[in-house]
Amino acid sequence: MYEPANVSDDATAFRRAEKKYKLYYEQLSKFTRKKKLPKPIDLSELLDFDLILQDFNKTGVLPDGIRVIEAVDSSPVFCIEDRPGFYFIPGALSLEEQCKWIKESLTTFPQPPNRTNHNAIYGPIADLFDSAKEDKVLVQEDLTNNIWKFYEEEEGIAKEKERSCKTVSASVLLRKLRWSTLGLQFDWSKRNYDVSLPHNDIPDALCQLAKTHAAIAMPAGEEFRPEGAIVNYFGLGDTLGGHLDDMEADWSKPIVSMSLGCKAIFLLGGKSKEDPPHAMYLRSGDIVLMAGDARECYHGVPRIFTDEENAEIGALESELSREGGSYFAEYIKTSRININIRQVF
Ligand SMILES: O=C(O)CCC(=O)C(=O)O
């Protein structure tokens, strides 16, 4: 599913777009004390569905190549003419819903038996977010069986000195959390779903949300069955390279993908990496669906914006702080979370 960036495909249109939008820093002299600054990029070709929606509501006019499907009692859903099966629902989630799913993504979703990128090194880790909030330290208790346990900071450091065992702070691990999997667990080493791994069902409220939004992209008369989900966590400079999600049995069913936190650039290519991709903004609360032909289209996230001007999460930050979650607000100020929900069989 996930293809490592390959130097030899440097020449493809997809790779060129990734390079165009990726974060690079201005080259500073070794001796300057100035903060390194991101290189400016040309954003003029990006599709901005927020603006498209505003203009459409005001004038009823759409840019060339964009179509709209208007559900009777919900907001418009946009399509791109040359990418059938792709749907964009701007602002699909309310601020309250965004806060809820950010909190779940950081607290319950990474809990065992769900797996995360940390499993391979530390085994299952419970209560990562709370431990980070409490400045705890993960200590390797048992070298032979690779068992790790959280301790209060002082106790952890004492253990490290006394037994010279390995330690890592929970806040560093939270920063380095890159993915967790819900429902059927995806085995990244085999690049497939491993139904033998213990797992919980996807939470009801998330299933319901996915079903509601998936409906527009479903074959007539069928209901979406959420069976697996991948939660991606992005910090500054993190990217998701161009890939296809091809491990699910039936590509007529959509992938429902929700964006939370900092704004990102999403690239939707074609069936070949030679096809020039459409570049678009993804903001907190947007949902995209990829079904049918669009399931065969390369896509990826070359950039997230964490600066105040571009991240566009002021309202979200205030709402999270208001709900008493300043640690959540601190996290999301420099992060993006994507939850994508799949029917596997
Ligand atoms: O982060 C995103 O918006 C896309 C995620 C994605 O494509 C994936 O996890 O397969």
Ligand SMILES: [Fe+2]
């Ligand atoms: Fe994907």
